[in-house]
Amino acid sequence: MRKVGICGAGLIGASWAIGFANAGYKSLVYDNDPNSSENFKNIFDKLIQDIKLIDPDIDAEIIKSNIQLNCSMEKICEDSILIQESVVEDLKVKQDIYKQLDELTSKDTILASSSSYLVISKISEFVEHKHRCINAHPALPPHVVPFVEIAGSQDTSKEIINEALNIYKKANYAAILVKRETEGFVLNRLQGALLNEAVRLHEGGFASMEDIDIALKHALGIRWAFMGPFEIMDLNAPEGIKDSFSRYRTGIQNLARQQNTVPSYSDEYLNKLDKEQRQRLDYHDRSDRIEKRNKMIALIRKLKIELGEDV
Amino acid sequence: MRKVGICGAGLIGASWAIGFANAGYKSLVYDNDPNSSENFKNIFDKLIQDIKLIDPDIDAEIIKSNIQLNCSMEKICEDSILIQESVVEDLKVKQDIYKQLDELTSKDTILASSSSYLVISKISEFVEHKHRCINAHPALPPHVVPFVEIAGSQDTSKEIINEALNIYKKANYAAILVKRETEGFVLNRLQGALLNEAVRLHEGGFASMEDIDIALKHALGIRWAFMGPFEIMDLNAPEGIKDSFSRYRTGIQNLARQQNTVPSYSDEYLNKLDKEQRQRLDYHDRSDRIEKRNKMIALIRKLKIELGEDV
Numbered sequence: 001m002r003k004v005g006i007c008g009a010g011l012i013g014a015s016w017a018i019g020f021a022n023a024g025y026k027s028l029v030y031d032n033d034p035n036s037s038e039n040f041k042n043i044f045d046k047l048i049q050d051i052k053l054i055d056p057d058i059d060a061e062i063i064k065s066n067i068q069l070n071c072s073m074e075k076i077c078e079d080s081i082l083i084q085e086s087v088v089e090d091l092k093v094k095q096d097i098y099k100q101l102d103e104l105t106s107k108d109t110i111l112a113s114s115s116s117y118l119v120i121s122k123i124s125e126f127v128e129h130k131h132r133c134i135n136a137h138p139a140l141p142p143h144v145v146p147f148v149e150i151a152g153s154q155d156t157s158k159e160i161i162n163e164a165l166n167i168y169k170k171a172n173y174a175a176i177l178v179k180r181e182t183e184g185f186v187l188n189r190l191q192g193a194l195l196n197e198a199v200r201l202h203e204g205g206f207a208s209m210e211d212i213d214i215a216l217k218h219a220l221g222i223r224w225a226f227m228g229p230f231e232i233m234d235l236n237a238p239e240g241i242k243d244s245f246s247r248y249r250t251g252i253q254n255l256a257r258q259q260n261t262v263p264s265y266s267d268e269y270l271n272k273l274d275k276e277q278r279q280r281l282d283y284h285d286r287s288d289r290i291e292k293r294n295k296m297i298a299l300i301r302k303l304k305i306e307l308g309e310d311v
Numbered sequence: 312m313r314k315v316g317i318c319g320a321g322l323i324g325a326s327w328a329i330g331f332a333n334a335g336y337k338s339l340v341y342d343n344d345p346n347s348s349e350n351f352k353n354i355f356d357k358l359i360q361d362i363k364l365i366d367p368d369i370d371a372e373i374i375k376s377n378i379q380l381n382c383s384m385e386k387i388c389e390d391s392i393l394i395q396e397s398v399v400e401d402l403k404v405k406q407d408i409y410k411q412l413d414e415l416t417s418k419d420t421i422l423a424s425s426s427s428y429l430v431i432s433k434i435s436e437f438v439e440h441k442h443r444c445i446n447a448h449p450a451l452p453p454h455v456v457p458f459v460e461i462a463g464s465q466d467t468s469k470e471i472i473n474e475a476l477n478i479y480k481k482a483n484y485a486a487i488l489v490k491r492e493t494e495g496f497v498l499n500r501l502q503g504a505l506l507n508e509a510v511r512l513h514e515g516g517f518a519s520m521e522d523i524d525i526a527l528k529h530a531l532g533i534r535w536a537f538m539g540p541f542e543i544m545d546l547n548a549p550e551g552i553k554d555s556f557s558r559y560r561t562g563i564q565n566l567a568r569q570q571n572t573v574p575s576y577s578d579e580y581l582n583k584l585d586k587e588q589r590q591r592l593d594y595h596d597r598s599d600r601i602e603k604r605n606k607m608i609a610l611i612r613k614l615k616i617e618l619g620e621d622v
Contacts, residue, residue, distance in 0.1 A: 117562050176523075189512060192567070196567045206490055207487060213542050215460065216540060217535060226532070229524065235600060242584065246581065263567065277541060293538060296536075299614055
C-alpha cells in the first residue's frame with residue numbers, strides 16, 4: 001500500500017487524510033498539537049457524514065483503517081511518496097517545516113504545500129532538494145470539493161509535476177496545473193476577480209448585498225456548477241467560442257476598463273458590510289449554514305456523478 | 312386575468328411568454344416576423360420539456376392556453392400591465408419600438424426592455440412618458456434560469472420600479488434591483504470580471520482552457536450554485552464576514568492591482584482560443600451540449616427547490 005504523509009492535521013489535513021485513505025492510500029498523520037488526534041476523531045465522523053451524501057456506499061471503517069494518527073515527523077517521512085503539508089499559513093513556519101521534511105525524506109518524495117497564498121519558491125527557499133517541492137492548493141470545504149491546483153517553482157522538475165498530477169488524479173481529485181507561479185494561483189484569482197467586483201458594486205451603491213448574492217446563486221452559479229467560462233462561451237453564439245467573443249469583446253473590454261479600481265476594504269466599509277449582513281443573516285446560525293453548504297455541495301456532486309459530469 | 316405584452320418573440324420573448332403564462336398571467340405575443348408564430352410553436356415543446364424537469368407537475372396545456380400568439384402591436388398594448396420588449400439588440404430599433412409603445416399604451420403600463428447592454432436612459436431617450444421605462448434583463452437560458460435585474464433611469468419613478476419588482480416576483484422570478492444605471496448591470500459585471508480574468512490567466516500562460524474550466528466548475532461554481540459571495544464570506548472565518556475580509560483584504564487587494572489590464576481579444580488570440588477549444592470540444596456536438604446545459608440547470612433547480620434553496 002502506497003503511503004502519503006499528512007503534515008498538520010487541522011480541517012485541511014484531515015480532509016486530505018480521508019481523501020487519500022478513501023482512494024486506497026495509507027495516510028500517515030503528524031501534528032505537533034498533542035490534542036490533534038482527539039480533534040481528528042471528533043471531526044472524522046462529521047466529514048464522513050457529508051461524504052456519504054455523495055456516495056452512500058463509502059465504507060467509513062475502511063477509510064479509518066487506512067489512516068494512522070499520532071505519527072512522528074520521522075514516521076510520515078519514512079517511505080511516503082508524497083507529504084501533504086497543511087500547517088499554519090505562516091511563511092517562517094512553513095520554511096522551517098520544509099527544511100525538516102527535506103532532511104527526513106528520500107530525495108524523490110514530493111513535498112506538497114496546501115498554502116493558498118504562499119508560493120513554493122518562497123516556502124522552499126532554504127531547502128536543498130527544491131526539485132520536488134510544489135504547491136498543491138485545495139478548495140474549501142476540501143472533504144467534499146475534489147479539487148487541487150498544482151504549481152511548481154522554477155526549480156521544480158517536470159517529472160515531479162507530472163507525478164504529482166497523477167497521484168492526485170488517482171486519488172480522485174480534479175487536479176489542474178498552474179503553469180507559471182502566480183499569487184492566488186487560478187482558483188483565488190478567479191474568485192478574487194468576482195469578489196472585488198461584488199464589493200465595487202455594493203460599495204458604489206449599485207446593488208444590495210442580498211441582490212448581489214441572488215445574482216450569483218440564482219443566475220450565474222447555477223451554470224458554473226458544471227461548466228467553465230470557455231465551455232459556456234462556446235454555446236453563446238452559433239459559430240462557437242470565437243463567434244461569442246467577437247460579438248461580446250467590446251462590451252467585455254469596456255467592463256475591464258471600469259473594473260480596475262482597488263476596493264479599500266476600510267474598517268469603516270467592513271463595519272457597514274457587517275451591519276447589512278446581520279440585518280439579513282443571523283450570526284448565531286452560522287454553523288447551521290456551514291452544514292447546509294456542505295450538504296448542498298455534496299448533493300450537487302451526487303447529481304453531477306449521476307449525469308457523468310463530475311471529476 | 313392580468314395581461315402582459317410580449318414584444319419580440321425569439322427565444323428570450325418566448326421564455327418570458329411561458330414564464331408569465333405559467334404564473335397565471337395572459338401573455339399576448341407580438342412579433343413583426345410573419346414566421347414567428349410557427350417558430351414559437353416549434354420551440355415551445357422544447358422549452359416545456361426542460362421546465363418539466365424542474366417541476367413535472369407543470370401543465371403545458373394551461374400554459375399554452377394562457378399564451379395568445381399573432382397579436383398586433385395595438386393588441387399587446389391595449390390593457391397590459393407590462394410590456395416586455397425583447398427585439399434585436401440595436402439602439403435605433405429599440406428607440407423606435409419604445410416610441411410606438413409609449414403612444415399605444417396607457418401612461419402607467421410598464422415598458423421593460425430585455426436588453427443586456429443598452430441602458431434604459433438611451434432606449435427611452437425620445438419617449439414622452441419616461442417614468443415607466445425600465446431595463447428588465449433576464450439571464451441565459453431564460454426559460455430555466457428564473458432571474459431578472461431591474462434598472463431605471465433618472466426619470467423612472469420609484470413606484471414603477473417597485474411595481475415591476477412585485478410583478479416579476481409574483482411571476483416567480485428572482486428579481487433584483489440595480490440602484491444606479493451601469494453598463495452590464497450586476498449579472499454581466501460579475502460575469503465579465505470573471506471572464507476577463509479567465510482570459511488573462513489563459514493568455515498569460517498560467518493555465519489551459521481545460522484547467523480553468525475545471526477550476527470554475529469543480530471548485531468555485533459548486534458553491535456559487537446556491538450561495539452568493541457575501542453569504543460565503545460569512546462562513547470563511549469564525550467571526551463572520553468582517554473577520555473574513557479583515558484576514559483576506561491584503562491578498563484580495565493585491566489581486567485587484569494585478570487584474571487591471573484589458574485583454575486584447577485580438578483576432579490572433581481568438582484564433583488561438585478557437586484552436587485549443589476544438590482540440591477538446593467538438594463543434595458538431597454543440598446542440599447536445601446546449602441540451603445538456605439546460606438539463607443540468609433544471610436538475611440543480613429541482614434540487615434547490617427540494618432543499619428550500621430556490622427562488
